[in-house]
Amino acid sequence: MIVLTSKTRHSSRVLPTCLTRRTALSSESPTTSLFGKKVFGRRRNSDKAPPSTVSSRHFYQNEALMGYANRPIRPVSLQQFAFYGRKLTDEKIIHSANFVRQELPTRMAHRIHDMQRLPYSIIRNPHMSHVYELYYHSFNSLRKFPKIRSLDDNDKLCNLVKDLLLRHTEVVPRVVMGVIESAELMDSNRLDRFIYSLLSSRISRRVLTEQHLTMTNSLKEGNVTNTGENVGQVFLQLHAADVVRQCADLAGRLVSDVHRGCATPEIIFEGDSDTKFAFIESHFKYMLGEILRNAFEAAASKTERTGEPLKPLLVTVCNTPHQLIFRFSDRAGGIPSDVVQDLWSFAKGPRSLLRHEKLEQLPFFDAVAGERESINKRMSSLSSLTSRPSDLFLGMGLPMSKVYAEFWGGKIVVKSMEGFGCDVFLHISKLGIESAFVENTSI
Amino acid sequence: MRYSVCPRRQLLTETGAMVSRRPASQIYKVTCMKSVLGRRRSYSKYSLDEPFFPSIDIEKIISTYAQHHTKRLSLEDLLRFGCPPIPADQLVLNARHIKQEILSSLARRVIALRNLPYIMMLNPNISQIYHKYLNSISFVHGDESFKPENMAADEENREFTKALEKVVDEHTDAIPVLAKGVAESREYISSAMADRFLDEHLRVRVGTRLAAKHHIMLTKQSTSGLQNGRYVGIVDTRLRPDEMVQSVADLLADVSDLQYGLRPTVKIDTGSDIEIEYVSEHLEYIITELLKNCFRATIEHFTGQSSSSHYRVGEKSNSSQGIFGGPTASLPPVLVSISRAPTGIQIRLRDRGGGIKDHHLSKIWGYSESTFEEDDFDDGFKRLNTPPPSVTGTGGSSMGGLGYGLPLSRAYADYFGGNIELESIYGWGTDAYITLQCARND
Numbered sequence: 001m002i003v004l005t006s007k008t009r010h011s012s013r014v015l016p017t018c019l020t021r022r023t024a025l026s027s028e029s030p031t032t033s034l035f036g037k038k039v040f041g042r043r044r045n046s047d048k049a050p051p052s053t054v055s056s057r058h059f060y061q062n063e064a065l066m067g068y069a070n071r072p073i074r075p076v077s078l079q080q081f082a083f084y085g086r087k088l089t090d091e092k093i094i095h096s097a098n099f100v101r102q103e104l105p106t107r108m109a110h111r112i113h114d115m116q117r118l119p120y121s122i123i124r125n126p127h128m129s130h131v132y133e134l135y136y137h138s139f140n141s142l143r144k145f146p147k148i149r150s151l152d153d154n155d156k157l158c159n160l161v162k163d164l165l166l167r168h169t170e171v172v173p174r175v176v177m178g179v180i181e182s183a184e185l186m187d188s189n190r191l192d193r194f195i196y197s198l199l200s201s202r203i204s205r206r207v208l209t210e211q212h213l214t215m216t217n218s219l220k221e222g223n224v225t226n227t228g229e230n231v232g233q234v235f236l237q238l239h240a241a242d243v244v245r246q247c248a249d250l251a252g253r254l255v256s257d258v259h260r261g262c263a264t265p266e267i268i269f270e271g272d273s274d275t276k277f278a279f280i281e282s283h284f285k286y287m288l289g290e291i292l293r294n295a296f297e298a299a300a301s302k303t304e305r306t307g308e309p310l311k312p313l314l315v316t317v318c319n320t321p322h323q324l325i326f327r328f329s330d331r332a333g334g335i336p337s338d339v340v341q342d343l344w345s346f347a348k349g350p351r352s353l354l355r356h357e358k359l360e361q362l363p364f365f366d367a368v369a370g371e372r373e374s375i376n377k378r379m380s381s382l383s384s385l386t387s388r389p390s391d392l393f394l395g396m397g398l399p400m401s402k403v404y405a406e407f408w409g410g411k412i413v414v415k416s417m418e419g420f421g422c423d424v425f426l427h428i429s430k431l432g433i434e435s436a437f438v439e440n441t442s443i
Numbered sequence: 444m445r446y447s448v449c450p451r452r453q454l455l456t457e458t459g460a461m462v463s464r465r466p467a468s469q470i471y472k473v474t475c476m477k478s479v480l481g482r483r484r485s486y487s488k489y490s491l492d493e494p495f496f497p498s499i500d501i502e503k504i505i506s507t508y509a510q511h512h513t514k515r516l517s518l519e520d521l522l523r524f525g526c527p528p529i530p531a532d533q534l535v536l537n538a539r540h541i542k543q544e545i546l547s548s549l550a551r552r553v554i555a556l557r558n559l560p561y562i563m564m565l566n567p568n569i570s571q572i573y574h575k576y577l578n579s580i581s582f583v584h585g586d587e588s589f590k591p592e593n594m595a596a597d598e599e600n601r602e603f604t605k606a607l608e609k610v611v612d613e614h615t616d617a618i619p620v621l622a623k624g625v626a627e628s629r630e631y632i633s634s635a636m637a638d639r640f641l642d643e644h645l646r647v648r649v650g651t652r653l654a655a656k657h658h659i660m661l662t663k664q665s666t667s668g669l670q671n672g673r674y675v676g677i678v679d680t681r682l683r684p685d686e687m688v689q690s691v692a693d694l695l696a697d698v699s700d701l702q703y704g705l706r707p708t709v710k711i712d713t714g715s716d717i718e719i720e721y722v723s724e725h726l727e728y729i730i731t732e733l734l735k736n737c738f739r740a741t742i743e744h745f746t747g748q749s750s751s752s753h754y755r756v757g758e759k760s761n762s763s764q765g766i767f768g769g770p771t772a773s774l775p776p777v778l779v780s781i782s783r784a785p786t787g788i789q790i791r792l793r794d795r796g797g798g799i800k801d802h803h804l805s806k807i808w809g810y811s812e813s814t815f816e817e818d819d820f821d822d823g824f825k826r827l828n829t830p831p832p833s834v835t836g837t838g839g840s841s842m843g844g845l846g847y848g849l850p851l852s853r854a855y856a857d858y859f860g861g862n863i864e865l866e867s868i869y870g871w872g873t874d875a876y877i878t879l880q881c882a883r884n885d
Contacts, residue, residue, distance in 0.1 A: 271871055318798075318871035325868045331713075337785065415866055415876055417789045420713070420782030423874060425866055 068109035075442030127178035241273040251292040259300040266312040272319040290397030298332035331421035508550040527664035531597040568624030679723040714781025732848035740796025798869035
């Protein structure tokens with residue numbers, strides 16, 4: 001495996017993820033994780049580990065954090081979010097920048113405070129402590145940032161925030177690894193809830209940040225009036241059948257790599273497959289990618305096991321004024337009952353150990369598709385899925401998809417008929433101008 | 444000796460002490476006379492027109508048996524005697540066992556009914572049900588003081604079975620009556636309490652009737668040579684779900700032809716070869732109720748009568764045509780998939796009926812709502828929610844609901860450890876998943 005070392009600390013080049021150095025923990029010395037495995041700390045030169053916060057000074061300085069943690073979070077109504085970027089002016093950008101400058105540390109402080117209240121045995125885990133320190137240092141940099149009064153100040157903020165977005169892409173796999181290792185130390189449900197709120201909050205922060213960055217770019221490019229179909233400029237118009245086919249192609253390729261020579265099931269559409277809807281492309285493609293990959297993987301395993309021909313995957317799309325509903329119905333043998341009960345949990349489940357071993361192989365970036373790319377430009381977020389090693393089953397596709405689906409007011413339901421097949425229902429709320437969801441929801 | 448059954452007096456005299464205007468001494472004299480004459484009382488001499496055995500202390504029976512908890516029957520329990528004919532001594536053992544179980548169920552039901560608000564018990568429907576339960580307890584218990592010691596096993600069983608049959612018959616049409624009574628008392632009891640009461644009541648009823656009917660059938664099959672090797676009591680050991688679905692579908696298609704002029708169809712795409720051992724009545728009821736919903740929804744959606752019809756974007760034909768030209772061809776069939784699960788089977792009914800709104804979904808498992816408008820309230824109760832046609836020979840001839848079909852189906856499925864779940868796509872259709880715990884013949 002080719003290893004590239006980037007000499008600059010803040011690399012603005014987008015490195016293909018398959019070529020990035022494998023990272024392990026960034027703690028300074030080898031530590032023993034709870035399972036007795038030696039985990040070596042190899043520091044990435046491009047990313048120095050944040051200095052340790054483990055000191056008594058940290059305890060007494062926590063007052064600063066508590067100040068922010070005690071502030072209420074100011075939700076942004078989705079309507080405001082959607083239509084803020086319609087007519088851009090300097091003041092609007094500066095106003096948005098100050099909002100980001102204050103809101104991000106507040107939201108992070110809430111999550112840091114959550115972590116501080118988890119049992120010591122959990123946060124002492126090297127992965128979790130890395131995440132904690134990353135959060136704390138990000139919080140500090142944002143907190144100390146002076147008030148923005150000009151577009152130049154805004155540029156400085158944008159650079160800081162871009163860097164933070166990059167560095168935080170590793171949070172997801174680290175947290176998942178940390179949770180799997182510490183699953184026995186705490187009530188699983190409470191742990192699941194903690195991760196759920198951590199990831200939800202993370203989505204909200206990233207979406208707000210990306211929105212601000214996009215607006216800054218638009219203003220720079222002179223694109224001040226935006227009456228296009230993009231909602232908040234972060235939501236794109238997607239075509240249901242097309243996006244399903246794209247994700248299916250990709251998922252199919254991944255599965256074919258593992259099950260050599262096995263074809264992928266045919267996709268049959270029914271219903272309103274021509275529908276166009278607005279959603280964050282990377283989020284939607286991630287969910288779809290996971291769902292389809294599960295379906296194809298199950299179909300391929302079943303064919304290998306029983307020799308029966310592949311049954312097609314039926315995709316039903318239903319468009320109503322308030323919701324868009326997808327149903328993916330396969331005949332790939334269903335989900336075994338010991339797995340089905342913990343399907344949505346990060347911490348529980350018979351495969352959690354297996355998942356953990358696989359995670360350590362993952363280059364420490366895009367556990368979630370498209371996060372790296374979408375920061376710099378709106379290119380297809382599927383390239384990261386392609387570059388993820390194809391035999392890597394992280395086992396967290398469904399719980400993660402659930403976080404995304406529910407964040408946007410939808411839901412995912414899986415109905416398994418063991419020995420027969422699975423039906424996955426994906427409901428998403430529509431983000432049109434008159435949408436009730438838009439009126440009543442905030443991020 | 445006939446006692447008149449007068450509602451008002453029944454309330455006062457529910458323990459059976461005083462039923463007529465005759466003074467107590469005379470009643471006592473009457474019973475004494477009977478015992479003096481030494482006439483053996485058999486259960487069959489008493490019809491339910493003579494509700495009370497004066498010498499039975501019903502309160503004592505209720506308090507004794509209410510403390511005993513019934514054990515839920517499993518399919519293995521039902522099949523444990525093997526194929527009929529079953530020797531009489533074993534039958535009588537079963538008889539004695541289920542007598543205990545049934546009496547304790549009935550006793551607990553009486554106590555639950557007594558815990559309802561007083562005003563509800565004055566409703567004639569509920570009062571009727573209540574007295575049925577009291578009568579049934581007396582009947583099943585019988586007058587043990589007159590039982591001779593050396594009654595032959597088969598005679599004992601025969602007597603008991605006759606009593607059971609009467610009781611089962613009495614309660615066959617009880618659900619519509621109870622439903623009507625509860626519906627009329629809506630203002631005196633909260634929905635949640637009503638739902639809880641009905642849920643418990645109907646679930647217990649499922650178990651009690653199961654035990655009773657099974658014993659009756661076992662007895663019939665053992666004594667009259669009616670057995671055919673396939674049925675063990677009420678368990679069909681060679682039940683084909685696909686055949687059952689098809690026959691229910693045919694019947695319901697006839698009904699909807701009468702009502703709407705349309706014949707919906709089913710298409711069984713998997714599982715035609717699956718054979719199970721299960722109580723056929725239960726499965727028939729479940730399939731009937733669910734398929735009724737599927738058919739009705741499909742018809743209403745495709746004739747534009749339901750609210751979800753407006754969301755059929757992308758359909759080539761609009762809603763105003765296609766009804767009278769080739770009625771069967773234009774209605775999409777209900778897709779039925781039957782699959783083998785590790786501990787039984789799963790059946791999925793997938794329709795294109797337009798789906799169920801989210802806020803309805805949470806209510807459909809309760810007992811208070813039906814989305815069907817019935818003009819004639821009384822008639823509706825009679826026609827609907829009757830036992831499956833194979834049992835009574837009559838059957839529901841309407842497609843609408845008391846609103847009890849779904850929760851009752853779930854009670855049946857639950858009894859042996861199964862389940863029913865619904866997942867809906869509003870604007871398109873609904874998937875119903877039935878899971879049954881049973882043994883398969885494969």
